[in-house]
Amino acid sequence: MLAELSPALIAEVKLAAKLLAAKQHICILTGAGISAESGIPTFRDKQTGLWENYGVEDLATPEAFTRDPKLVWSWYQWRRQLVADKAPNPAHHALAQWQYHAQTSDQQVTLITQNVDDLHEQAGSSVTHLHGHLWRNRCGQCQTPSQDQPRTSYDNRNTMSFDEALLTCPHCGGYIRPDIVWFGEALPIQAWQIAEEAAANCEVFISIGTSSLVYPAAGLAQLAKQNGAKIIEINPDPTPNTIVDITLAEKAGVILPLLIEEITAL
Ligand code: OAD
Numbered sequence: 001m002l003a004e005l006s007p008a009l010i011a012e013v014k015l016a017a018k019l020l021a022a023k024q025h026i027c028i029l030t031g032a033g034i035s036a037e038s039g040i041p042t043f044r045d046k047q048t049g050l051w052e053n054y055g056v057e058d059l060a061t062p063e064a065f066t067r068d069p070k071l072v073w074s075w076y077q078w079r080r081q082l083v084a085d086k087a088p089n090p091a092h093h094a095l096a097q098w099q100y101h102a103q104t105s106d107q108q109v110t111l112i113t114q115n116v117d118d119l120h121e122q123a124g125s126s127v128t129h130l131h132g133h134l135w136r137n138r139c140g141q142c143q144t145p146s147q148d149q150p151r152t153s154y155d156n157r158n159t160m161s162f163d164e165a166l167l168t169c170p171h172c173g174g175y176i177r178p179d180i181v182w183f184g185e186a187l188p189i190q191a192w193q194i195a196e197e198a199a200a201n202c203e204v205f206i207s208i209g210t211s212s213l214v215y216p217a218a219g220l221a222q223l224a225k226q227n228g229a230k231i232i233e234i235n236p237d238p239t240p241n242t243i244v245d246i247t248l249a250e251k252a253g254v255i256l257p258l259l260i261e262e263i264t265a266l
Contacts, residue, residue: 029112034089035115077163080135113127129188
């Protein structure tokens with residue numbers, strides 16, 4: 001498969017593998033791009049981007065939910081339907097394989113995602129979600145986790161409801177909302193602590209499939225760099241980011257299986 005890549009890219013993959021195989025603490029941040037090859041549109045893709053018909057301010061802010069809860073709830077039910085039959089792609093599987101392999105070596109591979117899908121979990125990874133979970137609900141008013149989860153794990157996808165009717169909280173009567181971090185909201189404290197610690201203490205930070213535009217997640221690479229880590233980016237359309245040491249300008253589903261194969265063979 002290496003033969004399908006340009007000689008320059010093969011050289012970069014080998015360089016990245018050599019660097020990674022020699023280090024103990026690795027922090028990986030994934031974004032929507034890693035799920036693109038599973039058929040889930042990214043956010044900023046012009047033709048198919050998830051915001052194409054609405055703005056972020058209409059659908060993904062607490063103010064939008066207060067203004068028009070039905071619109072926001074319907075949009076998330078539509079997204080759930082869109083994602084429900086999607087499966088992990090070779091990029092998710094390769095990362096899970098690396099984490100599995102790391103258990104028997106002295107490597108610590110911490111995986112952080114901005115994605116709200118559960119494709120990393122489906123592939124078998126242990127992952128920290130910075131932006132919440134598409135398949136969880138909570139009350140928008142008293143914040144109590146919803147008992148009538150549309151899906152508590154990826155195993156019961158057949159039983160979930162995509163009904164657009166609003167649900168109300170049995171405790172306070174407030175509207176039920178998806179357990180997702182919206183613009184203007186704080187990240188979950190524990191998840192952010194894990195991410196910050198992993199980024200600050202890693203020797204190599206890998207940024208995969210993210211436009212690195214949304215903070216604070218986008219600041220993790222800078223934090224890693226300030227603490228002496230090397231930065232690797234995997235993105236077919238690399239970000240104009242001056243802190244990156246190795247750029248692997250290809251799809252994650254092409255690069256990661258090769259990279260992990262190289263690392264585990266070294
Ligand atoms: P974006 O949609 O902003 O960026 C996706 C990135 O993935 C782009 O840089 C693409 O070039 C890249 N990409 C596309 N296909 C790829 C592939 N096959 N392999 C690797 N990379 C690929 O998504 P995020 O950076 O994840 O937040 O967006 C960050 C946050 O903004 C999201 O979590 C979401 C959004 O608003 C919330 O909803 C809170």
